[in-house]
Amino acid sequence: MAAKTAFSEEELSQLLSHYSLGKYIDSIPFTSGTVQTNIRLQTTQGQFVFRYYENRTVDSVLFETNLLLYLKDHHYPCPAPLRNIHGTLVGIHKQKPYVMFEFIEGQHIQEPTERQHKQLIQKVAELHNLTANYTPVHQEYRWNYSIELCRALAQQASKRINTATSLEKLSWLDNELLRLELPESLPKGICHADFNFSNVLFQNDEFRTLLDFDDANYTFLLFDLVGLIESRAWRYDKDTTLNFNEAKKVLSEYMRYRPLSSVERKHLFDVYKLSILFDCVWYFNRGDAADFFEKRKIDFLNRSGRKAFYQELFPC
Incomplete structure (x- = not known):
């Protein structure tokens, strides 16, 4: 959430004139984050957050704002987007979209406690319960995680890098995608897709509150669950293994609020692999084709196999 674009007091005052939020007093750019520009505004009516989207289309931002309104209407802890005097949520400044948000007091935790981890898991499950039957607006303008999207992005990355290694990686990734089993019956909804505690x-x-729905998309609900398991249970060392005991703790806590269906339990293995393959796309230029981080993780899961993976996590 760092400030990528600088705004003068005059510019911010002009932007505020389109809202009934009071007159500009002061502003402080947020210093964390890497993608969008976020600035805390102090006005005569209080504090607000100005978010300037550096790399999103208006339709992609509308996906986010409509989702957040839906969540706020259902009392989910997230920041509310604010309408301007014309009743719209998204404005345009120098050909880029922006949104004004409510400011929510709170602290970022660098080393969360076990209790705080459990609270996050609970809120993720609640997000999934709320959006399991939600029909997102402008869904097509987000990267909705799927086999097809992963393959298309990998092809783009390989073409952009254009080396023998990138071509070998693409061939390996495509073969792994062909091995996935993701039936149509797997429940879908909104996944936040970025549970770093800075959010x-x-x-x-x-x-x-849960912040920054910039990566949120409509996909398998298991995708977020994989992210929660990943942060607690995967060993990031040369041997690259999953700590099944830690994974079961995350699953147990999650299922207190959203029990998994039988098809989700059976295919958690496949969504986990899909998540790793997306990581491979994000870091496509990293490592050698014969031995790189994501390949070691996939190799571990392949050695375990779908059946053994299931039996380790769901022994009863």
């Missing part, structure tokens, strides 16, 4: 605010040790 979570706590206050007095209580979960306050």
Whole structure:
């Protein structure tokens, strides 16, 4: 959420004139994050957050704002986008979209406690329960994680890098995608897709809000669950193995609020592999084709196999 674009006081005052949020007093750019520009505004009516989208289309931003309105209407802890005096949520400044958000007090936790981890898992499950039957607006303008998208992005990355290694990686990735089993019956909904604790605010040790839906998309609900398991249970060392005991703890906590269907339990293995293959796309230029981080993770899962993976995580 760092400021990529600088705004003068005059520019921010002019942007505020399109809202009934009071007159500009002061502003402080957020310093964390890497993608969009976020600035905290102080006005005569209070504090607000100005978010300037550096690399999103208006339709992609509308996906986000409509989702957040839906979540706020259902009392989910997330920042509300604010309408301007014309009743619209998304404005345009120098050909890029922007949104004004409510400001929510809270602290980012660098080393979350076990209790705070559990609170996050609960809120993820609640997000999935709320959006399991949600029909997203402008869904087609987001990268909705799927086999097809992963293959298309990998092809683009390989073409852009254009080396023998990139071609070998593309061939390997395509073969792994062909091995996945993701039936149509797998439940879908909104996944946040970025549960770094810099995107979570706590206050007095209580979960306050989930921020930054910039990567949110409509996909298998298991995708977020994989992310939660990944952060707690995967060993990032040369041997690259999954700690099944830690993974079961995450699953147990999640299923207190959203039990997994039988088809989800059976194909968690496949969604996990899809998640790793997307990581391979994000870091396509990293490592040698014969031995790179994501390949070692996939190799571990392939050695385990779908059946053994299932039996380790769901022994009963």
